[in-house]
Amino acid sequence: MAKTLTQEFVKGLWEEIPPFKLVLGLCPVLAVTRSVENGIGMGIATTFVLVCSNMLISMLRNIIPQKIRIACFITIIATFVTVVEFLMQAYTYPLYLKLGIFIPLIVVNCIVLGRAEAFACKNDVAHSLADGLGIGLGFTLSLAVLGTFREVLGAGTFLGHSVFGDVFQPFTFMVEAPGAFIGLGILLCLMNIASSK
Amino acid sequence: MNDMFKMVLVLALLTSISGGVLAGVRSLTMDRIEYQQLKFQKEPVIRSILADAENDPMTDRFKIKDGDVAHTIFPAKIGDQKIVTLEAFGKGFSGPVGLLVAFDLDNDTIIGSGVTISTETPGFGSKAKEDPSFVAQLEGTSIDQVASVKKDGGEIDAISGATITSRGVCVAVNEATAIYKRLKPELSKSMDNLGSEGGTD
Structure with missing residues (x-):
């Protein structure tokens, strides 16, 4: 194992940042980034699942038979x-109502399964924890950035607070579905320009 | 064969532990979730159907046992009218549809209702919750009347494109009426108590 824990953690924040570099988990990325709050909430929920499942799968990696590993994961x-769904219902009910179906859909989020298959089942617990935390925070960060981009332009607000005052005419298109694709495309393009230099 | 046995064992163990954990978490969070649902789902509906209530239906709520289940009742007094509100469920297009129905205790009529939980399709079934004119059709009907959509020979105009949701709402109304009929003696008693409490303060 060549990489240190810090390297495993940091790679999730830029080098392998999930929706942009790995281009995984796009369904929730496009669907919930209507506002910053939704984006961050979804990001934290996914991070929790990712960290817990990465650690547990890494602990059990020698017990789980190869042939049925996907079913076990x-x-x-x-x-x-x-568990996250219950906790969100109990403590952040309004957010739970807004994210709705996308919380149970974390099960099929390919980032979580992807990390389990590509990383956790081959590495020890500490590295899997660092990997899960890094990728999870990277995912949260991406959702927050895309959410900011869409909410500021589409509704003229940031976390519900008005940014530009009354003169600003919101570009409603950005909070609709097509705005999500265009926003993601522009951010992806900017990131590629930045990393190619 | 040994391999096969190990696979079955691991998967069986994993799923049973998972089931146990989930049951535990569920029982730990159940009360808290009920409170949140009360606050965020039922309260807005209660406030809108019982807007004129002289008491606070949320704080005066009480539970009545109906066989194995306990129903939460939201009582209200508007002038001389004694009103009890209870929730019942019907099956919608993509899950249960919850409906709060308010009954006038003296006339045995429905005076208002509102959808609480719904995961119905946005733009179609979701109108049951968003469009007040749909549930308004139930207002004033007697509890002897069975609600059903026109397609099934009833009186209710279904939401266009959402017959299944509309049927679910009808089932919920009929269920609420049935509960109301069963619990009526106890409800009257509780309402009298509420009245005397109200008189003393």
Whole structure:
């Protein structure tokens, strides 16, 4: 194992930042980034699932038979997702109502399964924790950035507070579905320009 | 064969532990979730159907046992009218549809209702919650009347494109009426108590 824990953690924030560099988990990225708050909430929920499932899968990696590993991973992931769903219902109910169906859909988020298959089942617990935390925070960051971009332009607000005052005419298109694709495209383009220099 | 046995064992163990954990988390969070649902789902509906109430239906709520289940009742007094509100469920297009129905205790009529939980399709079934004119059709009907959509020979105009949701709402109304009929003696008693409490302060 050549990489240190810090390297595993940091790679999730830029080098392998999930929606932009790995281009994984696009469904929730496009769907929930209507506002910054939704984006961050979704990001934190996914991070929790990712960290927990990465650690548990790494702990069990020598017990889980190779042939049924995917079934085992999905069971573990689905359990944590349901736990998150209960916790969100109990403590952040309004956010739970807004994110709705996308919380249970974390089960099929390819980032979570992807990290389990590509990383956690081959590495020790500490590295898997660092990997899960890094990728999760990277995902949260991406959702927050895309959410900011869309909310500021589309509704003229940031976290519900008005940014430009009354003179600004909101560009409503940005909070609709096509705005999500265009926003993602522009950010992806900017990131590619930045990293190619 | 050994391999096969190990696979079955691991998966069986994993799923049973997972089931146990989920049951635990569920029982730990159940009360808290109920409170949140009360606050965010039922309160707005209660406030809108019982806007004129002289008491606070949320703080005066009480539970009545109906066989194995306990129903939460939201009582209200508007002038001389004694009103009880209870929730019932019907099956919608993509999950349960919750409906709060308010009954006038003296006339046995429905005086208002509103959808609480719905995961119906936005733009179609979701109108049951968003468009007040749909549930307004139930207002004033007697509890002896069985609600059903026109397609099924009833009186209710279904929401266009959402017959299944509309049927779900009808089922919920009929269910609420059935509960109301069963619990009526106890409801009257509780309402009298509420009245005397109200008189003393």
